[in-house]
Amino acid sequence: MPYVLGIHVGATATSAAVARREGGRWGAAQPLPLSSTAQTVPTVLCRVQDGSFVAGEPASRQELTHHEWVVRGFTRQVGDDAPMLVGSEFVSAQALVASMVEWVADVVAQQLGHPAEHITLAHSALWGPFRTHLVRQALAGLGLRDVTMVPEPVAVAMDYASKQQVTEQGKVAVANVGGSGFDATVLQHRAPGFDVLGSPLDAGYPSGQDLDDEVFGHVREAFGEHIDELDPTDRTHRAALAGLRAECARAKEALSYHPGATVRVDLPQVRTDFALSRSRFEQLSRGHLERIPELLLQSIQSAGLGKSSESDRAARTGKTGSVSSGGTGADDLDAVVLAGGSVRTPLAKQIVAERLETTPQVDAAPELVAARGAAVSAVGVLSKGSDQQASAAETSVLMRVEGGPDSDRVDIIEAQRQREAEPRPPVQVKAMYVEPPDEDRERRLKILKLSLAALLILAGLALTFVQTVEGHPLSPTTSTQR
Template sequence: MPYVLGIHLGATATTAAIARRDGSRWSPAAPVPLAAGPVVPTVLCRVQDGSFVAGEAAQRQEITHHEWVVHGFTGRLGDDLPLLVGSEFIPAQRLVAAMIEWVADAVAHRQGHPAEHIAVAHSATWGPHRTHLVHQALAQLGLTDVTMVPEPMAVALDYAAKQRVEEHEPVVVGNIGGSGFDATVLRRRRRGFEVVGSPLNTEHPSGQDLDDEIFAAVRAEFGDRLGALDFADLNQRAALAHLRAECVRAKEALSHQPGVQLRVELPGVRTEFALSRSRYEQLARPHLERVPELILQAVQSATLSPDDLDVVVLAGGTARTPLLKQLVGERLQKPPLVDVAPELAAASGAALAAVQVLSTDADQGSVAETSVLMRIEGSDDSFEDFDEEVAAAPRPPIEVEPMPLEEPDEDRARRIKILKLSVAAVLIIGGLLLTFLWPNASIGGVLSAIQHMRH
């Protein structure tokens, strides 16, 4: 059955969702497993033939072949310096494209055929230059039917597919991911959503901050054992990686359990460390208290007040944390909405954007790509009722505008420099003629003029 694929390429985790087309009808977007579950680490490992493996398979290689393993590359997109992977320097856009290709191949293998269209939900900090680099890298891999969608927009689309959003209604999306937090105000328009004000992005708080707090609590109990680890020993490096993974598991479990037991397996130690939700909330509170304040900054940038807000949507796995929902609700005077699986919302929204690319009305069936300030074109209820009939139209080609090699100011400076050099050449020739015809004439003035022109 034909389908479209939505990919959420997060800094630390990647997810995917698909929407199926049955004749002229689309099914709702649904998460699709990529490995053991719907979430895989955003990690790549270069193998001998030059290709990449991703997810848990790549993460497992970090213990024994860490020089071939790379992560954090989504945040390096647009940097002049490439990343060292093994013995080769690879630009970040090639790594981003490799991760997208791996997801598309994994889903195609599971579904039996490739997707009709792919939409990728990405960081709100990516502008036209970064998405242009990704499009170029994807084209080199043969992936051209790809639409890029900022993550807050994808989350808003997922919300609008489940709950009707009236025109002009503002929606605030707060996403706390593994490597940072972003807050964006969007407003429903007749043809989709548009960003209002200035999206806010910051590295803290993040899911990793909370992982570090749990690890610090464990280290306070077993600091001597951790300090004695020999990182040249593969088994001891693996023990530390296992303990870090236990901290992540504990954070996730404490969102719905009153307590958790962490397995601690270190040289000479094989025990469990008990952590209650109340203790975890004490550790997490200084980080989570920043979230409502950051959301308010984004709201104020849109010249709105909390009273103007109709809904606040929290996304990202950490959004499940009860304390976070409580803090946001108290500060903004309205309870935030959190999906059953908030870490999958952006992938589902990306799948909905891919559906819109293939929708009936060519004028309303594409996702316009600009900067963070963008609007997704579509009818009022295109994403709200997938039981309505839509006919698939031919896919629009992805057009990539060439990036200018030089800015206008640089062109002007170059022309002025050429003019100066030309004038200097004329003066030199004139000076030589004067010297030849009138040997006693002084050319100091000429040389002074030339020096002045060169500077």
């Protein structure tokens, strides 16, 4: 079954989604698991002996034993002059991004039995034309030339618009809490896609890593003595510490659904479970999550949005009785969409709703919306190409309407079409006369040139003979001066 592939290569996690075509229609974009245990995989690459790369969980497992061949965090290095050291070789960040895309495309092709008809890559909102050009070149070097690239917030908005109606010229704010940073962007709907308004805002925090660190810090308060005893040069101790951090991240995700979670503490000196409640986690994370509405408001102001009247907003959205947001510009938005796995935390949605006085939209799987939106964009690319081909193949067939106001015009056009369809008479081409060259004249000119050359040679010999007889031979220098 034909399908298109959407890929989101985030700073810390990579996801994929596909949209399948059944008959003449495309189905909805659906996420596709990239591993047997999770929908997403870590954005990590490991170089193997043949020079190729493995990604995701297999690469992460190699980090403990062959860390020099493992690389992560390369999405933020695209466009930098200095390449990244992988083993004993330097590799550009854009080449690493292309390798990650290639790995995902291969995994999906193995699962579905054949390659995708088209691939769309959702990339960082901070990548401009220069960085996207570098990634395109790197993808082409791997044979991936049929790839469309869209900014991550545009992909998130595309996914939202595929499920909820967004009016033409409607504005949507997208806030993404990624694994290593935060970005906010305001977009305007202009079918079939979205345009960015203002400048995307990027900040180092809040991030999913910040929330993981808060959970780990809380666990460390209880087991700090055992953690401090770990030897970073010991492979077993490093594995134990990495496992504890992974448990903290898993507990953070579990608290999005449950009022409590447990962290499995498996250290050389102690093995136990550590309980963590959602209320305690919210106390730890509130300071980070309160930054989300503040940064969102900065992005809204960057887009030049101001307070609109209630009647204008009601006419645009079809809703009445909305609560004013106090002139922050949020009332000019059709929607506020939160993306990234960390916004699944109920407190994040609550804080944004209280500050902006609007209900933010949070998907059930916010870490997958960018990949789904990329797949929606890929469908649009193929549909647009199909429409253009169909338009080019169409012929102008006009229906004759007797007695209509345009009947004379129809007759003229139809007569013109008939004349054009009639075979044209053959065109007779008469060869142009070209005067043949005068061979006798050319022969006479050639004899004259040879005669002049011979006379010059004889004159030179005679002059030399006379000078020699008189006993005053001239040196080459003296001859030249004369």
